[in-house]
Amino acid sequence: MDLFWMRGYEATSVRDLTQRLGIGQGSLYAAFGDKEGLYRAALEHYRTTLAADALRSLDEGADARSAIRTMLVGRVRIAVEDGGRGCLAVNAVCERLPQDASVRRTVRDMQDASRDALAEVLRVAAERGEIAARHDPHTQAAFLVTFLNGLLVTSKITPDAHALESLVEVALSTLD
Amino acid sequence: MDLFWMRGYEATSVRDLTQRLGIGQGSLYAAFGDKEGLYRAALEHYRTTLAADALRSLDEGADARSAIRTMLVGRVRIAVEDGGRGCLAVNAVCERLPQDASVRRTVRDMQDASRDALAEVLRVAAERGEIAARHDPHTQAAFLVTFLNGLLVTSKITPDAHALESLVEVALSTLD
DNA sequence: CGCATACTGTATCGAGCGATCCAGAAAGAG
DNA sequence: CTCTTTCTGGATCGCTCGATACAGTATGCG
Numbered sequence: 001m002d003l004f005w006m007r008g009y010e011a012t013s014v015r016d017l018t019q020r021l022g023i024g025q026g027s028l029y030a031a032f033g034d035k036e037g038l039y040r041a042a043l044e045h046y047r048t049t050l051a052a053d054a055l056r057s058l059d060e061g062a063d064a065r066s067a068i069r070t071m072l073v074g075r076v077r078i079a080v081e082d083g084g085r086g087c088l089a090v091n092a093v094c095e096r097l098p099q100d101a102s103v104r105r106t107v108r109d110m111q112d113a114s115r116d117a118l119a120e121v122l123r124v125a126a127e128r129g130e131i132a133a134r135h136d137p138h139t140q141a142a143f144l145v146t147f148l149n150g151l152l153v154t155s156k157i158t159p160d161a162h163a164l165e166s167l168v169e170v171a172l173s174t175l176d
Numbered sequence: 177m178d179l180f181w182m183r184g185y186e187a188t189s190v191r192d193l194t195q196r197l198g199i200g201q202g203s204l205y206a207a208f209g210d211k212e213g214l215y216r217a218a219l220e221h222y223r224t225t226l227a228a229d230a231l232r233s234l235d236e237g238a239d240a241r242s243a244i245r246t247m248l249v250g251r252v253r254i255a256v257e258d259g260g261r262g263c264l265a266v267n268a269v270c271e272r273l274p275q276d277a278s279v280r281r282t283v284r285d286m287q288d289a290s291r292d293a294l295a296e297v298l299r300v301a302a303e304r305g306e307i308a309a310r311h312d313p314h315t316q317a318a319f320l321v322t323f324l325n326g327l328l329v330t331s332k333i334t335p336d337a338h339a340l341e342s343l344v345e346v347a348l349s350t351l352d
Numbered sequence: 353c354g355c356a357t358a359c360t361g362t363a364t365c366g367a368g369c370g371a372t373c374c375a376g377a378a379a380g381a382g
Numbered sequence: 383c384t385c386t387t388t389c390t391g392g393a394t395c396g397c398t399c400g401a402t403a404c405a406g407t408a409t410g411c412g
Contacts, residue, residue, distance in 0.1 A: 008271050010186030014370060024391025025371080035370065083274035090329055094270030095184050097332040098259035108333050135346050142339070143346035150326025153266055156273040157284050163318070170311050170319035173350050190400060200361030201401080211400065358409070365402070372395070379388070 001042040005088040008095050009039055039092075040102060046088045047110050050078065055117050064125030065175055068118070069168060072148060076164045079152050084159035087152040094153075114148075115141045122175075131175040140174065147171045177218040181264040184271050185215055215268075216278060222264045223286050226254065231293050240301030241351055244294070245344060248324060252340045255331035263328040270329075290324075291317045298351075307351040316350065323347045 003012050003020055014035055018025050032038040054071050061067025079086050089107045096103045118141035126133040135143070151164055158164075179188050179196055190211055194201050208214040230247050237243025255262050265283045272279045294317035302309040311319070327340055334340075 007275070008186070010184070011271075011275075013368075015368085018391085026373085026391055027389080028391095029371065030389080085274065086270060091270045093329055093332050094262060094267045095187075098261065098335075099183070099187075104333060111330075111333065134349060139342050140346060143343045146326040146330045146340075146343050147323050147347070148326065149329040150322040150324065153269055153325040153329060154287075154322045156269050157280060157287065159274075164322075166315050167319045167322050170316060170350055171323070173310060174346055189398080191398090194361090202361055202403090203359080205401065206359080354412095356409105356411085358407100360405105360407070362405090363403085365400105367399080367401105369398070370396100373393085375390105375392100377388105377390075379386105381386080382384090 001045050001088065004039055004042050005046075005085055005091065006082060008091060010095070036102075040106070043088060043092055043103065043106055047106065051089065051110050051114070055114060058117055058121055063130050064121050065131065065172055067121060068144065068175075069172060072144075072151065072168045072171075073161075073165055075148060076151055076155055076161055076168075079155035080159035080161050080164070084156040086156040090149055090152045111145050111149075115145045118144055125175075134176075135174065143174065144171065177221050177264065180215055180218050181222075181261055181267065182258065184267060186271070212278075216282070219264060219268055219279065219282055223282065227265065227286050227290070231290060234293055234297055239306050240297050241307065241348055243297065244320065244351075245348060248320075248327065248344045248347075249337075249341055251324060252327055252331055252337055252344075255328050256335035256337050256340070260332040260335035262332040266325055266328045287321050287325075291321045294320050301351075310352075311350065319350065320347065 003016055007016075014025060014028065017035075017038065018028050021028065028038065032041055054075055057071050057074060058067050061070055075087070089110055092100075092103045093107050098104070115138070119137045122131065122137040122140050125131045126137065151167065154167075155164060179192055183192075190201060190204065193211075193214065194204050197204065204214065208217055230251055233247050233250060234243050237246055251263070265286055268276075268279045269283050274280070291314070295313045298307065298313040298316050301307045302313065327343065330343075331340060
């Protein structure tokens, strides 16, 4: 996962992978079928660890706004590491779409789950009057997911967590 | 440019390129040095045509808000073509960073120029009272550039111009 | 026209790719 | 302990990669 994350799919060779994993090529092919199978497994691992962690952190904040802020800032913190690694899912989308239907399906599912979780948080918060109901919760949530995609791209161009956090504040002002 | 745009750098072979261009490999290497030179030239061409057009459209709108809306929607319209090609610059960032310093420099320059142009439009608009001055124009402009990056990623995942335009409206509400 | 120069595209290079093969090691059963 | 089965990873496969060499063609000039 780390290797694909840092270098992308095409630029990572099977030999790079076996060397990092400390196994032979035969074992890799026995376990994952082919290079693409390992890539899919890496993306799935990313989804069930990194992305899922972020979603869980949504339910922990005192209020909706700070929960969302924490989630976004947390994703940024991971993305700026190692000189701007970004997000494996966003990198995968940019390198492999529109050709790779499997990546499209996986990442779409990931982001739909994020959007739905955000929409629920926003719905509850609007009901409580914590935030203004200027936008439909689903649209608002989709906006936040897309903005996060942007953050993860900009993290690669300029891996400056502090500068990115001030953009988060602008995005959160859509909740006022 | 089209080939790199659709398939990315690594997945596009020199033979693919010569075939599309209708020239021999010798000519390509004589003109551009190597594959990376052609890639840089393609990115530079993208910058001076697509990206520059978008900037020019900023000065045409009746008011700041509709000028920005038109610019964002125009970029989305191009990005959703061909099943979700996205943006060559964003694709380049995701595939080639953090390793490729040349791509980082070029795309950073492109986006800095966009941000500065947006900041100027926002500054003037705030002076005229067209928009609320809730945020510093530079921060606001940087937010819009990052949000646009997000739009261009989401264009690849779900190439639905109509759905993306409703996200633009949420982003524009930061101007209220 | 005739010669010098510039350029084009094909054939070819070594290297590295993804994938497979298979001898040998490890693990499990009796 | 021995025999059978499973698994491991290095050697090797055919192929395609990016890059180059070079013969053949077009071009410009006196």
